[in-house]
Amino acid sequence: MEKNRSFFDKFVHFVVFKGKLIESVFLVGTIICAACFPFVKVNYDLSKYLPQFAQTKQALDVMEDEFGYPGMARIMVKNVSLQEAKRIRSKISDLEGVDVVIGPDLTTDVYMGASFANEGLSDMTSLDSFSMNNYYRDGNALMDVIFKKGDDNPLTRSGIEDIYRIVGKDRGCFAGSAISSKEREESITHEITIAIGMALVIIWLILALTTTSWMEPFLFILIMIIAIILNMGSNLMFGTISFFTFSTAAILQLAVSMDYSIFLLHTFTAIKKTGVEIHKAMEMAVKESCSSILASGATTIVGFIVIAFMRFTIGRDVGFVLTKGILCSLATVLFLMPTLILHFDHIIEKTAHRPFVPTFDRFAKLMNQLRKPVFIIAILLAVPCYFGQNMNAFYYGDDAIGAGPGTRVYEDTRKINEVFGKSNMIIGIVPNGSVVTERQLTDALEDLDFVNYAISMSGTVPRGIPESFLPDKVSKQLRSSRYARFLISMNTVQESQYAFDCSQKLEKVIREFYPDHAYVIGMTPTTIDIRDILTDDYNKVSNLSLAGVALVVLVTFQAILVPILVIIPIEVAIYLNMTLPYVMGDSMVYIGYIIVSCLQLGATIDYSILMTNNYLGFRKTMNNTDSAMAAISKSTLSILTSGGILTVVGYLLYFTSSIQAISQVGRLVGRGALLSMILVLSLLPALLSLFDKQIQKQQERSIRRKERRRLNYTKVRGTLKGGDVNE
Known part of the structure; x- marks a missing residue:
């Protein structure tokens, strides 16, 4: 008898009867991953995810080799004299992590006697590029700071802390990419902790209402916490993950994989009620629910893994981590949960309570009555929404991940722009050559109406003074052995069509003087590259996601028509979800647009599969109308539980995160889950009934x-x- 057992039977028997060994393995794994988690680094710089062929990526590599990879900040000091502003700027210039500081005293020598040769670029007092009004107005002094290292480098972070101390947080306004990066890092962990804590409480309440034991929600949440720890700690294998992944992976894993444990426990409970011994009942439950759990996991994995095919490699980061999260959840449910259910079975029975949720027979009748209007509305909305989703106003770059309204960085940026206008720092790098050509380029850049100033070595050094006369402190800031650096301030925001046009005009001017081996670097050029790559990525990733999920559904039902009908409600929900921002006049983060489109399909297609399975089951003994109503009645509780959790988690991210990209993704996830629930419960039964003969x-x-x-x-x-x- 034992020899005739299949491998799957032996696997299930091992899971049920080797509980102590499995518990020990998961305990050790959880402890190790919890210890590894603090060592996983988080990256906040979107430019790091540009592919190697992107011009900005190549430019950044050259600049990092020649001059370092600078972070940038903009500081306004309130109620300050020119003399005090010079002292403050001098102190900032002397900080270890600071490369260049441009301030108001560059427009006038407040002491009339600074030694040019003994000062750095920050103290050169004969720059014709500036006017007093650019950097000093009504007792407010403005300073543009360029750091030696990147925005998220520890040396830059230390420099920012020193600047806070020198200026005084109450006296200054602080903006720029380096400031935003630092504030994001400090707030993101706190905000995600709050979101997960609130999610656990609300999810417990949802589960308590939809289950029949007070113990069951605790067991579900325990399983998911273990799976999340395994996933987040094992990210150490990647070394560094993106801020986007760090912010969303845990809470999305919690939401989309809760179904697996619910499937298993409810199947076990139903079998046990027939009088089967609990170990035998658990073996039967694992066998019966395993295919449903794996099919559900497969559709979600397909939705996540295709994100990794993005050329903008933050997709690979997000896709791999979320996919690994689903695998951790599947492993935890199929291996660990059976033994925990057996351990706590007596407590589950003792804490049993009557069902709080009534039957959904009346709701099913209502949905059946509304099926024709819903079908007509869906047809009328589908085509406009398909085209409408591409008409959104999108953000692509650093503005997409910047702090939102109400945060200090946002308000400080607004105050600085109100007093001094906008400043968008661009760095140009050209090969060393003719000093005359460099000076001509500097003049040409300054003649552009959108340029505040342009600084170069040749354009800055007073005529008659050879560069070799200057100390290294001066020359190394604008010239290396192979390249010269230009610091250019544009009077634009970082991300807008006007900023893009100005950046491209500026680059065209530079290439007129230096056709080869010239580079333009800054938030705006980076955003242009990100935009071009992401818009191409969307079509590829969206089609792969749709094809992958359709294939899984095709294998599940082994019929061509059913997968099409199963996918239609989810696709209509996605189109509607992505069109609403355009209708409401909101902008959208393009990264979130891509990721949520795939996530919504992969995570909510299970609702359609469940409804269709129930319909086909009832159709064996009922007509199509009665089967549709019975399927709605039977499926509604499961769909509301799963969809309700995903909706709550999404909106918690929306309300708790100060980072626009995370907040918007949360809103799209929450609203998408809600729309998917509505359309699966209303449109799908109508489609199944309409195409019943086929x-x-x-x-x-x-x-x-x-x-x-x-x-x-x-x-x-x-x-x-x-x-x-x-x-």
Whole structure:
């Protein structure tokens, strides 16, 4: 008897009867991953995810080799004299992590006697590029700071802390990419902790209402916490993950994989009620629910893994971590949960309570009555929404991940712009050559109406003074052994069509003087590259996601029409979800647009699969109308539980995160789950009922194919056995 058992039977038997060993393995793994988690680094710089072929990526590599990879900040000091502003700027210039500081005293020598040769670029007092009004107005002094290292480098972070101390947080306004990066890092962990804590409480309440034991929600949440720790700690294998992944992975994993444990426990409870011994009941429950759990996990994994095919490699970061999270959840549910259910079975029974949620028979009748209007509305909305989603106003770059309204960085940026206007720092790098050409380029850049100033070595050094006369402190800031650096301030925001146009005009001017090996670096050029790459990524990722999920559904139902009907409500929900920002006049983060489109399909297609399975099951004994109502009644609680959790988690991210990209993704996830629930419960039964004849024909053909394969297999097996006997 033991020899005839299949590998799957042996696997299930091992899971049920080797609980102590499995618990020990998961305990050790959880402890190790919890210890590893603090060592996982988080990156906040979107430019790090540009592919190598992008011009900005190549420019950043050159600049990092020649001059370092600078972070930038903009500081306004209030109620300050020119003399005090010079002292403050001088102190900032002397900080270890600071490269260049441009301030108001560059427009006038407040002491009339600074030694040019003994000062750095920050103290050169003969720059014709500036006017007093650019950097000093009504007792407010403005300073542009360029750091030696990147925005998220520890040396830059230390420099910012020193600047806070020198200026005084109450006296200054602080903006720029380096400031935003630092504030994001400090707020993100706090905000995600709050979001997860609130999510656990609300999810417990949802589960308490939809289950029949007070213990069950605690067990579900425990399983998910273990899976999340395993996933987040094992990210150490990647070394560094993006801020986007760090912010969303845990809470999305919690939301989308809660179903797996619910499937298993409810199947076990139903079997146990028939009087089967609990270990035998658990074996039967694992066997019965395993296919549903794996099918559900497969659709979600497909939705996540295709994100990794983005050329903008933050997609690979997000896709791999979320996919690994689903695998951790599947492993935890299929291996660890059976033994925990057996351990706590007596507590589950003792804490049982009556069902709080009534039946959904009346709701099913209402949905059946509304099926025709819903079908017509869906047809009318589908095409406009498909085109409308591409008409949104999108953000692509650093503005997309910047602090939102109400945060200090946002308000400080607004105050600085009100007093001094906008400043968008661009860095140009050109090959060393003619000093005359460099000076001509500097003049040409300053003639552009959108340029506040342009600083170069040749354009800055007073005529008649050779560069070799200057100390290294001065020359190294604008010239290396191979390249010269230009510091250019544009009077634009970092991300707008006008900023893009200005950046491209500026680059065109530079290439007129230096056709080869010239580079333009800054938030705006970076955003242009990100935009061009992401818009191409969307079509590829969206099509792959749709094809992958359709293939999983096709394998599940083994019919062509059913996968199409299953996907339609989810796709309409996605189109509607992505069109609403355009209708409401909101802007959208393009990264979130891509990721949520795939996530919503992968995470909510299960609702359609569940409804369709129930419909086909009832259709064996009922007509199409009664089957549709019965399927709605049976499916609603599960769909509301799963969809309600995803909706709550999404909106918690929306309300708790100060980072616009995270907040918007949360809103899209929450609203998308809600729309998917509504359309699956209303539109899908109408589609199944409308195409019932075609579905039944395909089901019959599928049954005949299975029967033929079974008969062929039986014949082959019989032939082989006969051959063995003859031998």
